[in-house]
Amino acid sequence: METxxxxxxxxVIAVLLxxxxxxxxxxxxxxxxxLMALVISxxxxxxxxxxxxxxxxxxxxxxxxxxxxxxxxxxxxPGAVLGIVIGGLLAGYVGDRFVLIFxxxxxxxxxxxxxxxxxxxxxxxxxxxxxGVGASIIxxxxxxxAHAGGPPYQIYTIPQGLPKxxxxxxxxxxxxxxxxxxxxxYFMLGQFDRANLTTSLILxxxxxxGVLLGVWLxxxxxxxxxxxxxxxxxxxxxxxxxxxxxxF
Numbered sequence: 631m632e633t634x635x636x637x638x639x640x641x642v643i644a645v646l647l648x649x650x651x652x653x654x655x656x657x658x659x660x661x662x663x664x665l666m667a668l669v670i671s672x673x674x675x676x677x678x679x680x681x682x683x684x685x686x687x688x689x690x691x692x693x694x695x696x697x698x699x700x701x702x703x704x705x706x707x708p709g710a711v712l713g714i715v716i717g718g719l720l721a722g723y724v725g726d727r728f729v730l731i732f733x734x735x736x737x738x739x740x741x742x743x744x745x746x747x748x749x750x751x752x753x754x755x756x757x758x759x760x761x762g763v764g765a766s767i768i769x770x771x772x773x774x775x776a777h778a779g780g781p782p783y784q785i786y787t788i789p790q791g792l793p794k795x796x797x798x799x800x801x802x803x804x805x806x807x808x809x810x811x812x813x814x815x816y817f818m819l820g821q822f823d824r825a826n827l828t829t830s831l832i833l834x835x836x837x838x839x840g841v842l843l844g845v846w847l848x849x850x851x852x853x854x855x856x857x858x859x860x861x862x863x864x865x866x867x868x869x870x871x872x873x874x875x876x877x878f
Contacts (some may be wrong), residue, residue: 649807649840654848678823694799706766714772718815730875737868
């Protein structure tokens with residue numbers, strides 16, 4: 631278990647941000663592992679965060695149990711599971727730097743597309759099922775490596791134009807399944823040692839606080855502002871991840 635004050639400051643902020651993300655503000659959670667990686671290794675940060683994510687998922691699934699898009703989930707979940715399997719098989723060969731740069735490039739490319747996309751081209755993403763499957767595979771892969779599946783997932787789901795509550799609920803359900811599946815390979819890779827689990831247990835009480843705060847905030851902003859916030863967060867996180875990867 632960590633004893634450094636700086637670690638606990640970063641960890642508390644990371645858990646609260648992740649909870650707000652789980653409450654409906656997808657994209658914020660991407661900052662969690664990079665924030666904790668300022669003081670510990672990204673691999674260990676991911677191991678500490680996963681049990682906390684599972685607790686948050688339980689709260690989030692209950693909050694959005696009536697608001698999600700079944701069609702979208704059925705399209706994307708099989709690919710996400712495949713991406714997790716690929717991540718598990720390559721875990722010993724792919725370094726932290728690669729993950730940070732890879733996810734950062736995806737996030738920035740998506741941000742650029744959202745700003746400069748040609749008029750009338752929104753349907754290309756919205757109706758492109760192969761793109762949805764591809765995005766879900768990448769989301770599963772990057773989620774396994776660094777809980778960073780947000781940008782690949784959002785590339786396909788934000789252009790669907792779902793109502794904000796349905797979008798939030800669909801994201802919650804998607805990543806709840808993804809995180810549950812990740813438990814098996816994380817256990818096999820020894821991520822749940824005594825030190826990591828002890829740290830996770832200390833931080834878990836903050837999980838529902840962050841989730842409920844996110845749900846509360848989501849109900850009080852407009853749909854237009856919600857999507858603008860998502861695009862902005864994808865860009866900011868992309869810059870942060872790419873910077874960290876290049877400076878690794």
